[in-house]
Amino acid sequence: MNLIQALLIGLFAYLGAKRTPWFFGVTGGWNMIGRPLVAGLICGIILGDVKNGVIAGAMVQALFIGQITPGGAMPADVNWAAYIGIPLALAAGGSGEEAVALAVPLSMLGLGMFNFIMTINAYFPHWGDKAAAANNSRGVQMATYCAAIPSFILRFGSAALICYLGTPVTEALLNNLPAIVLHFFEVAGKMLPAIGFAMLLKQSLTQNWMIVLFLMGWVLIGSTTMSVTALAIFAIxxxxIFVMAKGKPQVVTNVQSAAVEEDDCYEE
Known part of the structure; x- marks a missing residue:
């Protein structure tokens, strides 16, 4: 991986990070560019390996598909997993299994980076409050824009630096690992996404009987030649049909009797 490629990956890592306001805010940044599936495509284009980039992105996305980030709380940092784990695996000649294996520890390290950035940014709201108390609108604007500087330096810098300097280390590591360790990465790369789907099912299945619907889909996709797209349309x-058969809940209200009782109260 050359320096230009590392800088481009670092730039997209910043744009897809949590709390980055520039690319349509959270909607375009964290919820779109920051997703491993999109990151895999972007890294694949930058590194010239779109096919393996998308495959690696899909596998890493499956690992974190059930993760939610309420407020500022994150169980793992998907940004480092996507924009460091995926390009390192691709540049070192690895595949989706190696990307998943790298994504897990990197997501934990990235969480420490996120908390460090949030600690630094805690200063800027106080700066803005003081400026607002002094009727200094310029100061409020400066506090808002300056709050993005630590995130840019740390997100962009860390991703670009690790991708540029870490590629030879990762490549040497993968080339010299024993076959049994590489086989472990392959097995773990297929098992860990199942954890992500399990987390998603736990959130989605509000009633126990809904597991039957999941089993029906699993049987169809495993025993027939139906594609995932066809299965998704069938599930929709x-x-x-289920929603239409269930119908809307009817709320029984007796408006007329309530009006009569109200009128009776004021007859005198």
Whole structure:
């Protein structure tokens, strides 16, 4: 990986990080560019390996598909997993299994980076409050824009530096690992995404009987030649039929009797 490629990956890592306001805010940044599936495509284009980039992105996305980030709380930092784990694996000649294996520890290290950035940024709201108390609108604007500087330096700098300097280390590591360790990465790369889907199912299945719907889909995709897209359309149809059959809950209200009682109270 050359320096230009590392800088481009670092730039997209910053744009897709949590609390980055520039690319349509959280919607375009964290919820789009920051997703491993999109990051895999971007890293694949930059590194000239789109196919393996998308495959690696899909596998890493499956690992974190059930993760939610309420407020500022994050169980793991997907940004480092996506924009460091995926390009390092691709540049070192690895595949999706190696990307998943790198994504897990990197997501934990990235969480420490996120908390450090939030600690630094805690200063800027106080700066803005003091400026607002002094009727200094310029100071409020400066506090808002300056709050993005620590995130840019740390996000952009860390991703670019690790990708540029870490590629030879990762490549040497993968080339010299024993076959049994590489096989472990392959097995772990297929098992860890199952954890992500399990987390998603735990959030989605509000009632125990809904597991039957999941089992029906699993049987169809495993025992037939149906594609995932066809299964998704079929599932949408089943969901539509279920919602229409269930109907809307009817709220019984007796408006007329309530009005009569109210009028009776004021007859005198």
């Amino acid at each position: 149809g089943i969901a539509f």
